[in-house]
Structures are given as C-alpha cells and as structure tokens.
Amino acid sequence: MSCWQTIQDYGLRSIGIGERLLPKTDFTLCEQFTLIGSGMIWNIYFGVLALITGFFFASALAIGKASSNRLYRKPAEWFIFLFRGSPLFIQFFFAYFLFLNLKGVHPFFDPFTAAWLGALIVLFLNTSAYTAEIFYGALLSIPKGDVEAADAYGMSGWPRFRRIVWPTMLRLAWPAYTNEAIFLFHATTLVYFSGFPAWRQKGDALYYASYFADKTFNPFIPYPILAFYFIIFTLIIVGVFGLINNRLNRHLPGERRSKMRLRPNLIR
C-alpha cells in the first residue's frame, strides 16, 4: 500500500473519516506519521477553542480579582485557587465522573461525557484560571501614568478600560500568555488518558502514539514522531503570538519593545 493511499485512509481517522480499522501488524513509518498527525486534529481543536473562549473569561476573572468589591473579588480568587491549586489530571477525572452522574439525572448531560465537550469545558475553565492570574499580574503593573493620562483626557469607565487599561494589560501579559498557550497545547494530550473514552478509537496524537508503542513494544519511533509534531506546532504558536506581540507594542520606540522571552513550560 502506497503512502498516499495510507494518508487517504487514515489522514482523518481521528474524526471518523476513512478506514475504520486501525492497522494491526507490520506498521510502516508512513502509517505512524499519518495516524499521529491525524490525532493532532484533536489537540488543535482543544487547544484553539479553549484558548479563545478562555481568553475572554480570563479577562473578566482578572478584573474581578483586581476589583475592590468583595462580592466580585472573592469568587474570582476562589475560582483561580481551585483550578491552579489542583492537578489538571484530577480535574479531568472528577469532571468526567461528575458528568457521568449528571447524565443519570437528565439526558441533557449526555454530550458532556464525551471528550469533545466535557474535556473542552475542563480545559476552558483551567486555562481561564491560569490566564486570569497572568492578566491579574499585568493589571497590577500597568504604569500609573497611563491611567492618570486617561483621566486627564476625561476618559473613565468603559472607554478608559477598553482603550487604555485593557490594551496595556495585554501588552504586559503577552510573553507570559504565550507560555500559557504552549502549555495548554501540551496539556491537551492528557484528555484521553483521564477517563474520557476515545470512542471508536478516535483519539488525539498521544493516544495513537501510545497505541503504536503498546503494539510494537518499541517507543523509539512513535514518541519521537509525536515530539516532532509538537515542536512544529509550538514553533507556530510562538510565531503567531510573536506577530500579535509586535502589533501590541507597535506604538513603542524600538528599543523599549520588550523582546519575547520564552520561559519553561511545565506540567500543571
């Protein structure tokens, strides 16, 4: 079977298009590349959606945490502590079994036990908490002069927030937020190892990589392939976020533009 044929059969296997049965014996390099790459679709799906939705919720949470009103501050603080203080792995497990119980109560919760929705919600809440902490830190370090200048121009309330505070917050938070994005992207690999079932063997990249490693008892091929994909996507994230960073900093004189410094990505 030619490699092109394999790509046609398995390229979209992870979303259920193409050959139904996974290869069982005589794995070729092409099959491993194709299937693991096809699994990346799920990693991208989880990563991108959680990042975009989490971004807005995180902004709200950060403002809540910086608020002087206890009614806003306390819930935001507790939410952030809850999701940053416990392992994502345990959060996945807990959420899965919670949804499983809710499913018994009402059929409305049926889709929540599937990874595409249930895991996405957990990732969304988790990344919101981490991002909110980053944004909160940035919010506190907005230069006093910027806000005073806005006051002097007669801005207040929503216009001041939208035109001064929020863009400055984003600009200051951006390098750390880039790390968070990479980090979240890596965390998506946990989904299919934490209770959420891979229905009809539609899994993510790591799911297929470990499938090959189990079948061939040879970890030295599938995992480096997985690493290859992840390094490429990490570089893409760094590139895209770097462009946005340039845009956020475009009003600053050249030498004051903060260079993107990438710090370690750790487990959560």
Next chain:
Amino acid sequence: MFSYCSDPDTLGTFGWFSCYLSNGVHMSFYLSFVKVLLLLAITAPVALGFGFLGAMASRSRVLPLRWLGKGYIAIVRGVPDIAFFLFFVIALDQMFEWTRHQILCPDWTDPVRQGNDFLVCPQAKLPLGTSPEWMHETYGFFLAVITFALVFGAFAANVLFGAMRAVPRPQLETAEAYGMSHRQTFWRILVPQMWVYALPGLSNLWMVLIKATPLLFLLGVEDIVYWARELGGTKTSRFTSYPHGDWRMWYFLFLLVFYLGFTRISEIVLDRIMKRLTFGQATAGGEAQRKAAA
C-alpha cells in the same frame, strides 16, 4: 477492623462508613498516599541533582558537553511531559534489560527485536521472572522515580542555569582577581550565592511537581488515582460486604481536596523559607523587610 464490623448490613450510617473506610482495600488506598509522598521525597533531591548537572553542563567550556546540557533542557521543555512519562518508562526498562542482556548472555545469537517483540534472555529480565511480587512493584516505582527525576531535572536545570547567570558578575571577577581557579570560583563563590536567585523558580517547580504526581497512574504504579477508580466503581453485594453505587466522583473530589490542601500548605511553608532566606540580603525583598522593621 472494628469488632462490630462482622455484619455490615445491620449497621447504621455512621457505623457502616466507619467499617467501610477502614476495610483492607481502603488501607491500600491510604498507603498509596504514602507512596505519593515517598515519590516526592525521593524525586525532589534527585531531580535537583540532575538539574545541577544539567546546568553545569550547559555552561561548560567544552562544546559537546554544552550541547548535551542545552539539548537536554530544550528537548524536555518542548514536548508534552506526559509523552515523556510514557516514553521513558518503556525506554528505560528496555535499556536496562538490553544492557544486562549484553553482559549476562554474550552467547545469545537471536536478535533482541523480533518483529513486535522485545526479547532478552531470561537471566537478563528485570525483575527476574522468579522474583516475588513486591520486587516487581518496587522496580516499577523505581522506574517512575527516574522518569520523574529526568523530566523535572530538565526544568530544575533551566532554573539553576538562570540563577547562575543572575549572580553578579563582579563577584566572579573579584574571585578571579584573588587568583582562584575556575573550579574554585564555581564552588566557593557562584554556588553558595545562586540559591537566593534560584529559590522562587525552585519553589514554583515544587508546586508543579506536586501537581504532576497523579501521572504516576500512567506509569503503571498503583497510586491514589488507581485506587480511587478501583474503590469508587459500583460494587454489588456478590463481591463485597459493602455494596454501593458509582462513587468515583466522590473519591476524586476527595483527591481534589487533598491536592488543594497540600499545595496550600506548601505555599505557606515556602513563603516562610523565602522570608528567612531574604533576611539581610541586598535584594528588593530584603530591603523591604529591613524597612518594615525600622
């Protein structure tokens, strides 16, 4: 465990739970918490050691050694850690067995890799096929410790590398002016001073390490996640004298609370250590302490 537990069906709610939570399998559950703490206690210093070696290598003057150190840090950081966990457990196991195979059975002619199998001679198996059950478990735990230490060593190396560069340059120049050799400067000036700079990063790492411990489950160790899944599942009266429905949610809620408590305590303790370490230091933190006291 208690004398009245012989017939659980007749007990009230409180009595039933006191019996249920102290039966044999729950003792294994509690023991697995000790396992997690043990893993943390062993891994943290070993990872710090690896980190130190990595940081030393990546600022070495020998080019290949520097590449090795930097490569170690870069690769582990660029790839999802869970992939490393899954990879290392098999890879390390095969590496040990292959090495023993080469030493113990030099006459063995068959290839080690046959299709989808990895075959070594029986004497080279780890642990030996004849060894008792606890040997297998200890070996699995040992592999997990090395894996954790390798991954977290890279993170620690990154932190320590940064800390070594944060030590003010004049300090090292002074040491050179006093005629110290490269080695003496490193051990007597650089290493004692770098810890203040490394501590925030290392305490962050400790928190991350705590939150990584549930991944032990993926390494095949019977840890808290394993037991929570086992014990929480639906039990019928045919197999146990304590039948119950699907309680996995509550078990995982308990784990969630355990981790929250654990990170909170660590936060408080690390804060205290940091306060003590910054005392009298010429850093912003130390200066703030001095002003507050005055």
